[in-house]
Every structure is written in structure tokens, then in C-alpha cells.
Amino acid sequence: MTRDFSDLRINPDRMLASFTQLALIGATADGGVDRPTFSEAHLSARKWLKEEIERSGLEFRTDGAGNHSAFLACADKHAPAFLIGSHLDSVPNGGRFDGALGVMAALEVLKTVGENGIRLKVNLEAIDFTDEEGTLVGLLGSAALAGHLRQKDLESPRGGRENLTAGMRRAGLSDESMLSAARPKDSLARYLELHIEQGKRLERAGIDIGIVSAIVGIWSYRLSFIGRADHAGTTTMDDRRDASLGASAFTLAARELVMRDFPNCVVNVGKMDFAPGAFNIVPARVDLALEFRSADDDEFKRLDAALLDLAAKEAARFGLELKTEFLGKHTPAIMSDEIRSAFANACDDLGLTHVSLSSGAGHDGQSLVVLCPVGMIFVPSMEGASHSPREFTKWEDCVNGANVLLQAVLRLTAR
Numbered sequence: 001m002t003r004d005f006s007d008l009r010i011n012p013d014r015m016l017a018s019f020t021q022l023a024l025i026g027a028t029a030d031g032g033v034d035r036p037t038f039s040e041a042h043l044s045a046r047k048w049l050k051e052e053i054e055r056s057g058l059e060f061r062t063d064g065a066g067n068h069s070a071f072l073a074c075a076d077k078h079a080p081a082f083l084i085g086s087h088l089d090s091v092p093n094g095g096r097f098d099g100a101l102g103v104m105a106a107l108e109v110l111k112t113v114g115e116n117g118i119r120l121k122v123n124l125e126a127i128d129f130t131d132e133e134g135t136l137v138g139l140l141g142s143a144a145l146a147g148h149l150r151q152k153d154l155e156s157p158r159g160g161r162e163n164l165t166a167g168m169r170r171a172g173l174s175d176e177s178m179l180s181a182a183r184p185k186d187s188l189a190r191y192l193e194l195h196i197e198q199g200k201r202l203e204r205a206g207i208d209i210g211i212v213s214a215i216v217g218i219w220s221y222r223l224s225f226i227g228r229a230d231h232a233g234t235t236t237m238d239d240r241r242d243a244s245l246g247a248s249a250f251t252l253a254a255r256e257l258v259m260r261d262f263p264n265c266v267v268n269v270g271k272m273d274f275a276p277g278a279f280n281i282v283p284a285r286v287d288l289a290l291e292f293r294s295a296d297d298d299e300f301k302r303l304d305a306a307l308l309d310l311a312a313k314e315a316a317r318f319g320l321e322l323k324t325e326f327l328g329k330h331t332p333a334i335m336s337d338e339i340r341s342a343f344a345n346a347c348d349d350l351g352l353t354h355v356s357l358s359s360g361a362g363h364d365g366q367s368l369v370v371l372c373p374v375g376m377i378f379v380p381s382m383e384g385a386s387h388s389p390r391e392f393t394k395w396e397d398c399v400n401g402a403n404v405l406l407q408a409v410l411r412l413t414a415r
Contacts, residue, residue: 032389038167064177065144085127095391142364147182200384210378339375346407
């Protein structure tokens, strides 16, 4: 007979104490944290996590990708692992809640389950994934665990090969260890994550919990608009092949295209490099970094074609050549209906309002959907601030999210 754990709650004061201690590691003067992957602060945070896990009487584990875990075993040594967690790394000068809240909540769930002697039918594992933020390689730890990571990803990482090898050396890792971290599909039961929303939807609607329906896919390109360098003073305006015009026109037109035809998507031009890059030379070349996101795969493909077609038209309008370099993609990840239902039922029993919404940010869960059912919940972010020291979520909302996580875990795992 299944026991009733509907009245069980996490210890909010204990979780706050852990969260506060963690926030001191890599703390910045303006209230944020600076813990890029494999930095001194990040490695210190992981050392603290290991000690915290061991102080709690839980088993500490790590793998070849440097993922750190607290492990609570069930009676069946062959049972799969039920993963819950997030990440401790941050963007440079980021906030205290992004990732860290999910790890602290997951650890608190294990503490609560363990101290109440609850028997589970799976092993429960609270995990801190390596480099979710992509300082070196995007979703590095979860991609390694899921078996997606390839040698080529390590040879040409977005953060630079030299930075990656130096960071791995500091962490005691290597290419070989990274590629050894893959787990077989039958070793994982589910993956659940609590995260701050990083947007304004929940706060604006006054809703307690967001139950994620899908994690957006992300595609990225480098577009190069190529013209001709000329004297900026002696070349008439109508006789120029100015690469900046094509790049700028595309950036503005892409915004209008997405707002008009793809209202559920977003597009971003995050960087432009001008060459030769001088006041008195008409730009011969502009390279821009293009990224766009959608939660729907068919819509994603249409947006991809529309943006590349738009870039070609704007290049032709200004007499420019266009070169495109595909830099990679993450496909949209659909969340498990079973887990979403467990979250909704937990919210109802806890008296919390909830709504279904998609995630506009990437998360480790999208790496794991090929291995096991995945689910996520969001708690409100004040003013939608994230990746900034302004990032803040009321502690009451953090506790609500942790209790929903606990109750969903119990619904899905308890005997």
C-alpha cells in the first residue's frame, strides 16, 4: 500500500542557509555571483557542494565530465537513477538564483526524503551539471551524460580550445574523461528541474508556478556580408558596396519579420565585427552572430528558411556577397505529460496557482529527452531579470518551487 506523503514539506530554513552559503562563493559587490565554469570560484563552489553532501550523510559522486551528485540509494541496486538538479556555474557577473536554486532545492529534496526514511523504487540523485551556461561548451555536462558530446565539440568549443583545456586541467578532467561520462538509457528513470523563469510572465500574471511544456530549440549562424573597402571621404554614397548596410538592414528586417510572422519566436544579433574597422574606410566585411529560438520544430524550420532568405535579399539590395556558416543547433525538447501532470497535481494539493508555458532559455533537460522523460517548473523572477546581479526571486516562491519538486518526486517514485 502506498503511503500518503501529501503533508511532507522541505525545510525552508535549512535550504535558505545552504543557498546563502553558496551565494557567498564568487559573490560580487553588487549582489550577484561570478562563477564561470572551471573558474576558481566555480571549483570552490563545487568543493563546498561536495562537503555539504557529505555533511548531510548522502553519498557523493562525480563523473568524467565533472558532474557532481548527491546520491540516495534505494533497496534495489539495479534500479535506475531519478535525476533532479541544475547547475552551479554562472555567466560572468550573473545572479545568485540561476541554476543554484535548482541544485539547492534538489539537494534539500534528498535530505527530506532521507531523514523521513521514505522508501523509493528508484535511486534518487541530485545533480550539478558542468557548464550549463556554455562558457566553454554549451550544456557540456548534460551532453556528456546523454552521450551527445563528440570529440569535435571539444576541439572547437565556443569558449576556445585553450580555455577549455586549461579549465579541464584545473578540474582534473580531460577529453577522454569527458567522453566516458555517457550513461546508458536504461540507467535513468526521469529528470526534473526547478528553475527561475528568467522572464516576466509569471510575475505579470500573479501565478505561483510555471509548468514547462517545451524547451525552445536554438539555432545559430555566422553571417558574413562582403562588400568592398573604399575611401570614406572620396567615394560617393551611391558608389559604395558598404557591408555595414547589408548587416544593419538585415538586423532591423529580421526583427520585423519575427514580430510579424513568427510571434512565438525570437531572433537575436548579438555581435558584429567590422573589417577593416576604421573611421575612414568603408567596411569591406561585416560578420554577425545570429541566433533564433522556437519551441516548435516545424515553425523552427520555416523561420530558418525565412531568415536566410532575408539575409540574401538584403545582401543583394546593397550589392554584397553573403556567406553563411552554420554553428549548431539544439532542437526543441517536449516535456513529459506524465511529469507535467505530477507537477500540476502537486500544485493543486499545495494550493498554488500554475500555468503551462514554454521555456525561452536552453536548459540541461533538453540534452536528456532522448534518454528519459523530462520535466521542469519555473518560479517567478522579479522584473524578469536574469544573467544579472539584479536577478531575484522571493524566498517564498523558492520554497513553493522546492515543495512542488518534492511532491512531484514522491508521486512518481514512492512505494
